Amino acid sequence: DAGVIQSPRHEVTEMGQEVTLRCKPISGHDYLFWYRQTMMRGLELLIYFNNNVPIDDSGMPEDRFSAKMPNASFSTLKIQPSEPRDSAVYFCASSRQGSGNTIYFGEGSWLTVV
Amino acid sequence: QQQVKQSPQSLIVQKGGISIINCAYENTAFDYFPWYQQFPGKGPALLIAIRPDVSEKKEGRFTISFNKSAKQFSLHIMDSQPGDSATYFCAASTVRNAGNNRKLIWGLGTSLGVNP
Numbered sequence: 164d165a166g167v168i169q170s171p172r173h174e175v176t177e178m179g180q181e182v183t184l185r186c187k188p189i190s191g192h193d194y195l196f197w198y199r200q201t202m203m204r205g206l207e208l209l210i211y212f213n214n215n216v217p218i219d220d221s222g223m224p225e226d227r228f229s230a231k232m233p234n235a236s237f238s239t240l241k242i243q244p245s246e247p248r249d250s251a252v253y254f255c256a257s258s259r260q261g262s263g264n265t266i267y268f269g270e271g272s273w274l275t276v277v
Numbered sequence: 278q279q280q281v282k283q284s285p286q287s288l289i290v291q292k293g294g295i296s297i298i299n300c301a302y303e304n305t306a307f308d309y310f311p312w313y314q315q316f317p318g319k320g321p322a323l324l325i326a327i328r329p330d331v332s333e334k335k336e337g338r339f340t341i342s343f344n345k346s347a348k349q350f351s352l353h354i355m356d357s358q359p360g361d362s363a364t365y366f367c368a369a370s371t372v373r374n375a376g377n378n379r380k381l382i383w384g385l386g387t388s389l390g391v392n393p
Contacts, residue, residue: 167320194379205385206321206366219380254320264309264370264379268320 165189167269169255175275181243184272186255187236196266197230197240198254206254212238245276280304281369283384291392296354298387300367303348307369311381312341312352315364324365325352328372357391364388 168187176182188195196211210220215232223230227246232238242249256268282301290296300310311326327334327341327350334341340353354361367384 196379206383208380208383211379213379256320258379264311264372264381265323265326266379266381268322270318270320 167255167257167267169253169269169272171272172270173273173275175277176245178246178276179244180276181241182245182249182274182276184240184253184255184274186238186240186269188238188255188257189259189267190236192257192259192267193235194258194260194266195232195238196254196256196258197238198256198268200252200254200271209240242274245274247276250275280382281367281384283367283387285387286385287388287390289390289392290357292357292359294357294391296352296357296361296389296391298352298365298367298389299349300351300369300384301347301349302369302382304369304382305348306371307382309370309372310341310343310350311368312339313366313368315366315386317363321366354389357389359391359393362389362391 170185193214197209199207209222210230212232230240252271252273254268254271256266258266280303284299308329312324313321314324315321325336325339327343329345332343338355343350364386366386368381370381
């Protein structure tokens with residue numbers, strides 16, 4: 164069974180550009196999470212969805228960040244405009260109701276904003 | 278406000294030794310305590326988890342010890358191997374009566390190095 168699939172794996176962009184990160188959760192999972200990981204702040208939950216509906220977006224740092232989940236098999240995290248301080252690894256993760264709280268992570272999208 | 282405090286930040290042990298990582302939490306409503314393991318370039322993966330109705334859970338060389346009164350839990354890695362070198366995260370959440378709340382509160386991680 165395929166795991167959580169993220170793209171791109173690596174992105175280098177210039178400050179001010181729009182960045183779109185993509186995620187395909189594990190089939191059958193009804194929760195989808197977006198995390199950001201940095202050395203200074205560790206793992207931060209940005210937003211999560213249940214059945215494609217955003218449940219908690221309190222971790223989204225500011226209006227430059229937005230996330231959508233148009234269907235059960237696809238989600239995007241968009242940063243517009245990007246800034247150097249957005250440089251981080253962004254993880255998408257998914258889980259299934261009834262599986263406890265086990266969360267399955269993708270391999271991450273490594274974002275560098277110069 | 279960090280609700281789960283993890284220590285140490287980094288740890289180096291010799292092959293065959295015991296690695297111990299500690300976490301403390303504040304919210305007494307937490308009832309699910311997982312440990313995740315992350316290798317460089319990969320996402321975290323669930324290693325082992327415990328509920329507060331038991332004081333210890335063992336899976337192979339990995340053991341979680343849980344102290345409800347002290348609000349602390351720890352990961353013990355017995356006979357540590359170079360392949361165990363990774364970053365370890367503790368976390369906590371509520372599962373019972375959670376509704377659709379699936380929010381894990383994470384520690385900041387411990388970088389473990391096991392010397393051959």
